[in-house]
Amino acid sequence: MLTLTDSEIEKQYFMKDAIKDTLALFNKLEQEQIIVEHRTVIEMPNTHNAMLYMPCLDLKEKLGTIKVISIFPDNPKVNLSTTQGKILITELETGQHKAIIDASYLTRLRTGALSGIATDYLSRKDSRVLGVIGTGGMAFEQVLGILEVRNIEHIYLFNRTFEKAQLFKEKLQDFGINIEISVTQDVQEVVQHSDIINCATRSNEAVFNAKDLKEGTHINGVGSYQPSMREIDINAIKKSSKIVFDDIGGAQTEAGEFIQAEKEGHFSFDSTYGDLQQLVLHKINGREDDTETTIFKSVGAAHFDLAVGIGVFKKLFS
Amino acid sequence: MLTLTDSEIEKQYFMKDAIKDTLALFNKLEQEQIIVEHRTVIEMPNTHNAMLYMPCLDLKEKLGTIKVISIFPDNPKVNLSTTQGKILITELETGQHKAIIDASYLTRLRTGALSGIATDYLSRKDSRVLGVIGTGGMAFEQVLGILEVRNIEHIYLFNRTFEKAQLFKEKLQDFGINIEISVTQDVQEVVQHSDIINCATRSNEAVFNAKDLKEGTHINGVGSYQPSMREIDINAIKKSSKIVFDDIGGAQTEAGEFIQAEKEGHFSFDSTYGDLQQLVLHKINGREDDTETTIFKSVGAAHFDLAVGIGVFKKLFS
Incomplete structure (x- = not known):
């Protein structure tokens, strides 16, 4: 299982890449090659904390992802980021899970894109x-x-x-x-x-x-x-x-x-x-x-x- | 991010452990310390393949998991297992994702337990x-x-x-x-x-x-x-x-x-x-x-x- 941290991704994947890949996504959406499921949200009782799970498949690339994000609004008090995310990447020819990569930089990057x-x-x-x-x-x-x-x-x-x-x-x-x-x-x-x-x-x-x-x-x-x-x-x-x-x-x-x-x-x-x-x-x-x-x-x-x-x-x- | 393969887990976590931890789970369920969300299933068109996503939180241990399983019935033809799973483990004090571990042995083990x-x-x-x-x-x-x-x-x-x-x-x-x-x-x-x-x-x-x-x-x-x-x-x-x-x-x-x-x-x-x-x-x-x-x-x-x-x-x- 491959892993990548935010700083490793920052050095190798840039705004130009994110814009190109996002533009390609719109074509794939149009061709019905993307399956998006409704996200699951679990709110933790007696806190403002929540866990979000966002699965999605790309049938053209034959790759699927799920982004798992924790949203913990009190984290800045302990010098941690409010949101922490990971993306699990699964190859869809045989269902093998290939990589787990940090999602914080990518979330900011795709929003910028x-x-x-x-x-x-x-x-x-x-x-x-x-x-x-x-x-x-x-x-x-x-x-x-x-x-x-x-x-x-x-x-x-x-x-x-x-x-x-x-x-x-x-x-x-x-x-x-x-x-x-x-x-x-x-x-x-x-x-x-x-x-x-x-x-x-x-x-x-x-x-x-x-x-x-x-x-x-x-x-x-x-x-x-x-x-x-x-x-x-x-x-x-x-x-x-x-x-x-x-x-x-x-x-x-x-x-x-x-x-x-x-x-x-x-x-x-x-x-x-x-x-x-x-x-x-x-x-x-x-x-x-x-x-x-x-x-x-x-x-x-x-x-x-x-x-x-x-x-x-x-x-x-x- | 810690990772564990099936064979690493097999050497260190046994049926006795699984039975003990499963029995403890029932008490936590009774005390409403477990949050289970309905699983998400994505079936891939024109195949018998499916992706399953099963999130769950343990408020007592302050740890959450999501099991992601791919079910690819034709896999045995290419000498791969029909189901391949990973469990992502998140610590729920601050939402940090701590580990991603293989789920095949654990799925069999918990079923045996x-x-x-x-x-x-x-x-x-x-x-x-x-x-x-x-x-x-x-x-x-x-x-x-x-x-x-x-x-x-x-x-x-x-x-x-x-x-x-x-x-x-x-x-x-x-x-x-x-x-x-x-x-x-x-x-x-x-x-x-x-x-x-x-x-x-x-x-x-x-x-x-x-x-x-x-x-x-x-x-x-x-x-x-x-x-x-x-x-x-x-x-x-x-x-x-x-x-x-x-x-x-x-x-x-x-x-x-x-x-x-x-x-x-x-x-x-x-x-x-x-x-x-x-x-x-x-x-x-x-x-x-x-x-x-x-x-x-x-x-x-x-x-x-x-x-x-x-x-x-x-x-x-x-």
Whole structure:
């Protein structure tokens, strides 16, 4: 049984790979070569802890994965990550279990890849300024996803704790990102300058004011993964011409601000514009003019983990 | 991440351990310290292959497991086992994934432990003769389970392919089992001599005739795990005073001869005698006299895998 740690994967499997493998996934979904089962969630009594199990098969590659994630919200108190994941990879010719690999980096990477892909279809081609709201665990690969698809010249960073945004700037620079980076304590400054805004927070209220948006901005939201959470301003939802989800079914039970917007009558999942698969397969249009406000909202799904899990396995072991 | 192969586990974790850990499980089930989720099954289109995912948590030990099994019926053609399993073990204080261990030996071992425990409660104390019908993959640990709870002096072996029964006899002897062992091509001879009969076949019809049973025989059935399968004679079901299942819910959808017996009006899951947990916790009686015919039927369940998976982990790594 092969094993890979996060740091081993980080050295060998990159954003470019994740985007390529995720784009290939959409074709396989269309050709009905992917079987996704509903995930199993076990909540542990008298705690906020939960275990999630997400199985999925790729009939084309003849490889299956299950991602097992533990979500333990009190972990940061003991200097551990809130979520810890593993992906088990099974070869489907003979059912042999081949590898177990860390899933933390891959989960962040595939989420960044999804935002990158969506941004490629939905943002203005001449987008030059990226605004990052929330520089926590998911943010780094969000930036990498955007940089992969647009020629960004300036990044604005905002975080509730200012020092963390400064450290995040250093991390980007250490990675070799040679772009002007401004750290600000004023979220309005971020929004007023940005062509693309990425939100990755655990906020329970909107993290920006839609009034501050430039014309033609594209927004990615990967936070608010529970009904009680909000990060995208409901007024931004109201003014958007195209709202695209990675997984509409998942979003209906998890994407807090959209659930709220639907309750308030400003939005409807039933008549939503579409999902990322439709966008990539050209069943729905990407951006059509420079004035549209567009939103991509991601909540994740087992098949996205499958795409990168199998991608790593094929890149490293085939 | 710790890993263990089947052969590493076989050298360090034995039938005695599996029985002890399984008995402890029943107490934990009673104290509601075990969370079992319904298993997920993915059948692969245009094949007989399937993937099974069985998650379970032990809140007392603060350890969780998921067993992932692939069932590929054509595997023997390429000299591979039909089923291949892994158990992922997660520590539930902080959600860290600790080990991934082979599950083939453990699945056989826990099935043998279940038959052993049931036999301890249901067979005559003076049982001396064990009959084994079907000497395939599951049979070896079935014998070990019985030997752990009764002073067996003679074992009769029957298998559809006679040579395999002879090889099985050698395997038992190589293991150090110093008991008279008869290999026969006549299943009637097995049944007429046996105090305890263990069936572990993939038969689609009864593998013995109930007329040949001695008075007071106990029967264990671990085959017929699909509705189309039969191994225990329906007339044995009819004449039994106590029928005990490892998991009644599972048996209702899997235990072929009982599903058939219910259809024919000879048996009812609703009014069945009980399950192994009730037996071990003395909620129902074990054998009450020497004339009863008794049956234990096992189909398996995630919490039995949990018991031995955690047992191995604690024995080897704590």
